[in-house]
């Protein structure tokens with residue numbers, strides 16, 4: 001049980017201030033109500049899954065860890081039974097030196113068995129230690145292989161997203177714990193079994209004594225675990241609030257506003273309230289756990305006395321000899337310790353197992369959401385010289401949305417053309433661009449690349465021929481060079497050309513390390529850029545990719561007027577041997593587009609050249625004139 005362990009995420013959960021349960025609390029209820037029976041029932045499947053994972057991470061280390069522990073158990077039995085021979089020789093009649101000589105062979109056997117047991121446990125421990133990082137790595141690599149391949153639409157699915165966060169934040173770390181604890185459970189079980197077998201070999205009537213001696217310690221272990229879970233559960237809301245406060249007080253982003261609004265005392269006051277509550281609950285649980293432990297120890301003492309009395313009686317009535325009674329005391333103590341350890345590790349395994357279960361379930365879920373393999377009949381997208389991209393009657397609804405973001409949309413863009421998508425906020429421009437780029441698949445209609453359905457192509461190969469400069473582009477915490485080249489082979493002359501085309505060269509010129517400047521203030525020597533400077537870097541990234549289709553989604557929203565003007569000029573120049581899809585609200589800049597599609601509520605309301613649309617005097621003309629008139633208004 002790990003009361004002190006924090007389950008949290010680096011991203012901000014949906015509702016940190018409210019009382020709604022967070023994804024990392026989804027199992028608290030199970031933890032609270034789990035009985036030893038529930039735990040024991042779930043263990044076999046957990047142990048099997050954990051061992052499978054361990055076997056995949058390292059078959060050799062798994063085998064050594066398991067075999068070492070099992071063999072150590074055999075030597076435990078052996079040394080306990082041999083101890084009785086030692087005692088028999090020592091307690092026999094005759095002069096002491098003779099008795100010691102007689103005991104010597106058994107004593108040597110006990111020493112050898114203990115030594116071998118120690119060596120086996122050390123070997124098994126080393127294998128376990130090696131296994132942990134290997135399992136952690138395997139679990140993490142598997143997760144990221146899936147999260148980077150699943151359909152983009154999965155990220156819009158609330159359930160998928162929650163499952164992913166649970167798997168990433170708790171499942172991955174707990175995978176290694178599950179494996180470690182599984183082996184500890186096996187070790188504990190072998191220890192208990194060894195003591196039981198040893199007692200049975202010494203005398204069958206001794207076996208129930210182990211049970212009597214172990215019940216109080218077992219009870220205390222279960223009760224202490226339950227107390228821990230209860231505290232964990234009671235503190236869940238407080239913890240949620242504390243995470244929120246810690247982000248507000250110690251993260252870079254809100255740091256400026258914390259100062260500007262002089263929020264320090266307020267935040268520290270809120271923190272003190274939560275911390276007081278947490279402290280009270282923790283002290284209370286510590287007190288109750290200490291009392292439980294004391295009661296457990298006391299009862300263990302009573303039970304042990306009872307066991308000794310029973311042994312004395314068995315001895316007195318001649319059921320067992322003194323040597324067997326001596327060895328039985330040792331076996332019972334070993335068994336008691338193993339049983340307590342076993343119950344504690346079973347508890348830990350159950351808790352870790354819940355999160356490990358999340359991990360396994362997520363991997364299954366993600367596998368269902370992997371893109372289907374390319375059709376065997378489709379030509380490789382790289383081989384064909386691109387000519388035309390068409391969308392026909394495309395309809396797309398986001399997961400869980402109650403109405404389509406696009407319905408019955410048809411657009412065409414050919415090589416050497418610039419098309420513009422315009423329309424009011426939420427009209428579907430970005431969604432359409434993502435469909436054209438193959439990032440989302442339409443539920444109805446088709447998108448064809450030179451006549452071949454996009455679905456038929458290998459997704460990655462297709463995306464290598466497409467460049468998307470997203471509206472909400474990522475500010476990669478990498479160097480400028482890496483931000484622009486972004487995993488493509490580095491060619492200095494193309495880097496310089498892309499930077500110049502996007503105006504990023506001016507940004508680079510101002511950075512002391514130029515292209516090597518790290519764009520993340522959280523690291524030593526890191527820099528941050530203004531919104532417009534970041535946008536130029538993002539646009540340079542789009543130019544750098546040698547793509548047949550380039551999509552610019554609001555590329556100038558953060559640019560100053562001069563940069564905006566020259567960027568639109570360059571975009572037009574860039575269209576010579578590619579197709580350009582341009583999304584912008586600056587209608588003056590789309591006048592030169594070959595075709596303008598005006599979206600309204602997810603449908604194409606109008607389409608044509610600037611002149612045609614102005615002539616039509618519809619939605620586009622209205623929006624255009626509104627913008628134009630703003631520039632011509634006289635300042636009073």
Ligand SMILES: Nc1ncnc2c1ncn2[C@@H]1O[C@H](COP(=O)(O)OP(=O)(O)OP(=O)(O)O)[C@@H](O)[C@H]1O
Nearest residue numbers: 156398401405423424425426427428429430431432
């Ligand atoms: N990931 C998403 N999940 C659910 N709905 C979404 C998602 N992204 C966009 N939408 C919805 O789909 C519709 C179209 O959004 P889209 O981003 O395509 O509009 P847009 O025309 O690009 O808007 P803007 O001009 O504001 O950028 C909107 O109603 C929006 O709320």
